[in-house]
């Protein structure tokens with residue numbers, strides 16, 4: 212007898228619905244929907260690294276490019292849910308007026324084709340939150356118009372949710388579009404239209420402390436150079452007369468005495484604020500500049516600092532920090548912001564280290580035993596592209612409860 216293949220994340224033997232996982236990435240939707248009793252019957256993802264990770268965890272090789280007819284024809288005739296965290300693309304000029312025609316040549320058009328052919332009872336789409344404002348709102352309107360014409364109900368207002376609503380200490384707003392087929396929903400349209408009211412009842416009262424995510428590790432320590440930069444800005448912050456700063460600190464403009472007329476107004480305002488700050492705190496800043504060799508050793512972008520941590524923290528080392536192209540950004544230590552590529556990853560001030568892969572997995576609500584590539588860079592990219600499993604489970608849990 213052939214031996215049954217062991218996989219880390221099997222679906223339930225008593226599954227209650229079938230779904231397909233498009234633009235699957237590393238399977239965030241799959242974990243969530245399997246947890247809700249679903250069985251995945253088709254997957255498409257063209258990125259080779261993501262395919263490997265997917266196979267490693269679910270034991271199946273995803274099909275590739277979903278725009279190809281030979282991929283589409285592998286989709287089984289019947290399934291209940293179509294899941295897709297599809298990439299956002301602009302539609303043709305003319306906005307939402309022409310509907311289906313506008314989407315031609317985009318991945319959303321491929322989704323529409325699949326939906327029209329298979330007519331699943333549910334769709335579960337996800338995208339970046341600013342899909343709703345993309346092209347002055349026309350992209351989102353076109354999407355909804357198409358979903359309506361294809362025969363689906365969806366939330367009346369954009370359902371933008373971040374995991375911190377469920378207590379997970381990360382800010383990562385995404386727009387979710389759960390849809391139910393009109394014929395199937397019958398008189399229950401209002402339930403999906405007003406799903407946010409139901410979800411709000413499940414929102415957590417507070418946000419878990421970031422310590423609930425942090426592991427005890429000596430991995431991912433920041434470099435001596437980075438430590439030097441942070442110590443330098445820490446000394447700066449402790450000595451100035453502002454606690455809430457409210458504008459970016461640009462060291463190169465402290466002593467600026469040229470004309471501000473050559474700058475855009477917003478920039479001129481910030482420069483003036485830097486000049487004023489310097490003038491008021493001249494003694495402290497001159498001493499600080501001298502001690503730190505005028506910051507000559509510092510990468511240019513690190514000569515800028517953005518304090519976004521309010522007034523309650525004495526030191527940079529109490530906060531969450533990110534080295535960004537716009538400067539060294541300091542934020543409150545209550546939640547992380549969206550996961551990014553490894554070298555921009557957030558630094559936990561008190562531990563002087565970056566987030567680890569396990570911690571990032573936790574922030575995306577992926578199971579502890581989920582296997583990621585050994586390359587931290589690839590693993591972080593895959594997690595960063597993915598969806599928060601808990602948020603998906605909460606949303607689709609309500610849909611199934613109300614419509615199954």
Ligand SMILES: C[S@@+](CC[C@H](N)C(=O)[O-])C[C@H]1O[C@@H](n2cnc3c(N)ncnc32)[C@H](O)[C@@H]1O
Pocket residue numbers: 234235236237238239240255256257258261275276277278295296297298318593596597598
């Ligand atoms: C935003 S990510 C979705 C991630 C996924 N929800 C997860 O949990 O990891 C979009 C994915 O679509 C994939 N993709 C883009 N175009 C594709 C295509 N034509 N065929 C198949 N996959 C595609 C990308 O490689 C990427 O992994």
